[in-house]
Amino acid sequence: MAPIPETTITSSDGPRPIPLIGLGTATVERSDVVKTAVLEAIKVGYRHFDTAAFYGTEKPVGEAIAEALSSGLIKSRCEVFITTKLWCNSTERELVLPALKHSLRNLGLDYVDLYLVHWPLKINQKHLKVPVPKECVTAIDIKSVWEAMEECQNLGLTKSIGVSNFSTDKIQEILSFAKIPPAVNQVEMNPLWQQKQLNKFCKENHILLTAYSPLASAGNSWGNNSVIGCDVLEDIAKSREKTTAQVHPFPLLNLAVYHI
Numbered sequence: 001m002a003p004i005p006e007t008t009i010t011s012s013d014g015p016r017p018i019p020l021i022g023l024g025t026a027t028v029e030r031s032d033v034v035k036t037a038v039l040e041a042i043k044v045g046y047r048h049f050d051t052a053a054f055y056g057t058e059k060p061v062g063e064a065i066a067e068a069l070s071s072g073l074i075k076s077r078c079e080v081f082i083t084t085k086l087w088c089n090s091t092e093r094e095l096v097l098p099a100l101k102h103s104l105r106n107l108g109l110d111y112v113d114l115y116l117v118h119w120p121l122k123i124n125q126k127h128l129k130v131p132v133p134k135e136c137v138t139a140i141d142i143k144s145v146w147e148a149m150e151e152c153q154n155l156g157l158t159k160s161i162g163v164s165n166f167s168t169d170k171i172q173e174i175l176s177f178a179k180i181p182p183a184v185n186q187v188e189m190n191p192l193w194q195q196k197q198l199n200k201f202c203k204e205n206h207i208l209l210t211a212y213s214p215l216a217s218a219g220n221s222w223g224n225n226s227v228i229g230c231d232v233l234e235d236i237a238k239s240r241e242k243t244t245a246q247v248h249p250f251p252l253l254n255l256a257v258y259h260i
């Protein structure tokens with residue numbers, strides 16, 4: 001596989017490279033399967049991995065990186081870009097830093113490249129139950145959560161901080177008080193849901209918009225066939241003797257980092 005092109009995001013070290021295509025790890029697969037998938041992905045050239053406290057895949061991602069380092073597949077930690085996310089049960093000022101430290105222990109890393117607020121929500125639940133009952137979901141105090149995110153970056157535990165599933169209004173609110181503006185907003189985005197307004201806003205504010213579920217999560221309970229079954233993409237694919245996923249503007253991926 002040809003080297004994956006990169007763009008840059010703002011970080012504590014100034015602009016840092018981030019590969020434009022990453023591998024997502026939101027899956028119900030067993031840990032050993034995730035570890036193998038990440039190792040195989042490193043072998044074919046992936047250097048950007050997306051995990052989250054909620055996915056339960058931080059450990060196998062970390063194990064794969066450790067093995068890639070010890071086997072010489074990669075020479076140093078800084079060759080890979082690792083994103084993880086703050087789950088909604090920890091979106092309170094005093095819970096953010098402990099949550100990141102817990103994620104770092106899972107990953108076996110001293111720092112992550114990007115730490116995201118997974119959703120602009122607070123979930124009050126003793127034990128995780130999906131779907132989350134409505135009465136367990138409340139608004140977050142974004143100012144206090146964001147200040148704690150800034151502390152995480154200032155402590156060197158993450159190189160960059162950002163958000164996920166945030167609207168323009170919610171980002172605008174952060175920008176009104178942030179000392180460190182979000183570097184990234186990770187949202188659902190695909191050829192049939194292009195997020196044009198949000199993309200324009202993020203561009204104007206130097207925030208990298210990242211696409212998740214770029215194939216509309218076909219086959220998953222939360223996804224649909226709109227991209228994989230799209231007539232226009234199918235016609236393009238047929239004319240080039242490729243599959244729809246191969247002619248998709250974000251080819252071969254689980255997670256795209258995308259800046260138009």
Ligand SMILES: NC(=O)c1ccc[n+]([C@@H]2O[C@H](COP(=O)([O-])OP(=O)(O)OC[C@H]3O[C@@H](n4cnc5c(N)ncnc54)[C@H](OP(=O)(O)O)[C@@H]3O)[C@@H](O)[C@H]2O)c1
Pocket residue numbers: 023024025026027050051118164165186187211212213214215216217218219220223228243245246253254255
């Ligand atoms: N920030 C957030 O809130 C958030 C939310 C969702 C996802 N994410 C991130 O985004 C990543 C990707 O999201 P996703 O898994 O929901 O969506 P996705 O990449 O759009 O879709 C994955 C689905 O597409 C199918 N697929 C993959 N390649 C295909 C191909 N060549 N032809 C036909 N079908 C194909 C897969 O089927 P098979 O399993 O059969 O291969 C899988 O069911 C996640 O792993 C996670 O890291 C973030």
